Amino acid sequence: MSELINLSLTDQILGLTNKSFSSKEITEAYLNEIKKKKSLNCFISIFEEEAKKKALLADVNIAKNDARPLEGIPIAHKDIFCIKDKKTTCGSKMLSDFISPYSSEVFSKLDNAGAITIGKTNMDEFAMGSSNETSFYGNVLNPINEKLSPGGSSGGSAAAVRANLCSFATATDTGGSIRQPASFCGVTGIKPTYGRVSRWGMIAFASSLDQAGIIAKNAKDAAIALKYMSGYDQKDSTSLNEEVKDFQKEVDADQEHVIGIPKELIENIKNDQVRDSFRNAISILEKDGVKIEEINLPHIEYSLPAYYVIAPAECSANLARYDGIRFGHRSESISSLEDLYVNSRTEGFGREVKNRIFIGTFCLSAGYYDAFYNKALKIRNLIKSDFDEAFKKVSSIAMPTCSDSSFELGSISDPVEMYEQDIYTIPANLAGLPALSVPSGKADDMPIGLQLIGNYLDEGRILNLANKFQKLSDFHEFK
């Protein structure tokens, strides 16, 4: 039944509904494949027995024609989402023994929609990283070329989808953590509008930027998955009390598009292959009747420094709760309260997490707040206004997802060089806008992505545009 694992979510739902195959068959096929591809290191936890049991129950529901929308579909969750009574590590030694006593809203919604959680995917520690190398559980390998990085921080989710270990996986994106690995692994990843998906039970990195989303095989699948994950949640004060449109319908609707191209940004792309493939992708759409407009995003070049103040500042507070007192790693060598804090945190956190805590603490310190944090907030507002201005004349904005295709594991040691991975993805997080990445070509034989940024709450439109592109091209097909 190995062909079942190659199916898209759309085809799996169809097959289950038509009873062409059972949930038991898909679930077992995925569990076998996960075992075969263990060396990719995509998963931190696998729930084999439980998944099999749930598959049997799903098949009963399907037999009774009582199936929920995602009944019997095996999925994987990034290990940043708390699941009751399950280990939730966030890729960190700090939480390597943490069993969550409650479930995240993302898990609950997809669980209620009938999806079966087969496991939790590997990730950069506390979602801080762009290569999956900061995980306490070791790096994930890129299924297309195992010497290369799958990207990060949702590297486990992207690699799992690419390696046919699930048809879609949940992921999170603070500065590009869905879109960059999607680009590196040749899959489709969407980060919706900030507040579209509840953050309840999703372990915080930078609260004002963190947003849950989906990594899937194509835009259509991503639209279906996102539909069942979105919606207002009163447990999250920043979640949006706005109607969730039926993305599944929208993705296939007949829509007019005007794409804005930030001319200067495109001209400054250093990598010829990335620039050419971007222009090629745009011309494919243009030939199909999509209008193209040049736009200006004058402050976008300040995104990276602003982000690397705001995100670490928030992270320095968000990670203060890991103090060795109530849960998480506690050092064995303690002779004072200070030891308890210092040793537990020194031992429990990896280097990159510590870097960011230091940066954030520094930026918020007395005397530096205005120079760094306040200035970063001002830049953030300017970037938001740039987008607002642009969306007056266009319906979506296109740019590359990354400045290059995947790199060799271990090849980037300079943190700033690693931070530059996020240069094109960060602006959407700062502005809270929905953005996705679809495969749009290759550089050095590895996939690269086209990024589409939508207006506030308009994820349906970029999904529709991505679906249109995927109908006109085959970059998204696994070959």
Add this chain to the structure above:
Amino acid sequence: MSLNNWQPVIGLEVHVQLATKTKLFSSSPIAFGAEPNTQASEIDLGLPGVLPVLNKEAISHALKFGCAINAEISEKVIFARKNYFYPDLPKGYQISQLDDPIVGKGSVEIKLGEKSKIIGVTRAHLEEDAGKSIHDLYSNNSAIDLNRAGTCLLEIVSEPDLSSAEEAVEYLKKIHSIVTFLGISDGDMSQGSMRCDANVSVKRPDDQELGTRTELKNINSFKFVEKAVIFEIDRQIKELEKGEKIIQETRLYDSKKNLTRSMRSKEEANDYRYFPEPDLIPIKISKDQINDVRKNLPELPEIMKERFMNSYKLSDDNAELVTINKETASFFEEVLSYKVSPKNAVNWITGDLFALLNKNDANISESKVNPKHIAEIIQNIEDQKISGPSAKKLLEIVWSEGGEIQELIQKESLEQISNDDEIEKILDEVISENQKQFEQLKSGKDRLQGFFVGQVMKKTSGSASPQVVNKLLKDKLST
């Protein structure tokens, strides 16, 4: 050393625990005396992935306070994270307010004998309380109880308008009376529902600038505020007169030894690295909302006092006495509901009942004598059925044994003898036993009148009506 050459400058920070049903950012109940850590949810424990949701009741309580002191109300309420590590602070930060506190500038009036003084309130803001560390429960370990973590506090900061310990106490009493009359706090200082820090400095009367201040922590009763401030003023004057400088520092008040001692200097002070809480959106307060609160504000002590003076014809002093707190005022009005004279009610409540409460170290809400008891005692006196001394005796019995007034009068044979014949018989007995004194009284030694009344009272164990005895004695003298 002389206080005359120095002018103390004092400001108080009062923390009032708001009487909300649930915590400031979680739905955990607030209950005193519950088993440790039973009133703490995943939010109060600061588990990974949890998010705060603001309790609207706390906002309305804070608005009531703001309206009661005629303060400016912020149109926008913004919360901020105050970062510091402490074992009973679960998140490693406290959600508090820095800019845009919910209540801005306002003022209260305090009474100082005949005079009164306006004390400015700088601001009042909402924040969550921490848990409790208990160090004396286990020999080698400290225990943490998070039941209190997350309960709602209103921190009320005064201007440095107070110039003596007496004023500080009066101000604190005023705040206590306002919050209890508003019903937004139980104001119970022994349970920690009201706590206070004092900023104290001294200067020469003609100095333009304020002296260096110290902050006194851990003051949890009216008595201690007075003692701590007196000690600190005295200490600072002594230092300055010795030619020493005052060090800006935080000092702890030790109520057992009645002194303040250095806790940490300014250099050691925490850098709290405040920044806006990204998990909460700014709350807008509308004019309508404020007007609504203002319209429905409960009767405040000043207004109530005025009403008592007008409708019950109480003197200024008496009205002040029964509006000392909400409980006394409602006790008083309940006594009046039994149609007794307001003047008698005030006298009995503030005289004998208060003495009894004092003796038993109880407050009026813990009184074993209820308003009905007091009313019936007064009625019996007004109807001349019992004497004053009997009434006092009744109060004692009700306190220690309980019971109904009418039954107790019968049981203890306290009914006043107002039968003239019976009293005359006893008076005759007394006269015959004290012939010499009676002759002296007849010849004009008026002060002996009391002696005869006293003797009759003694023989009747206080149950004779003194008025009747006096009348009969007068008759005897004129014959």
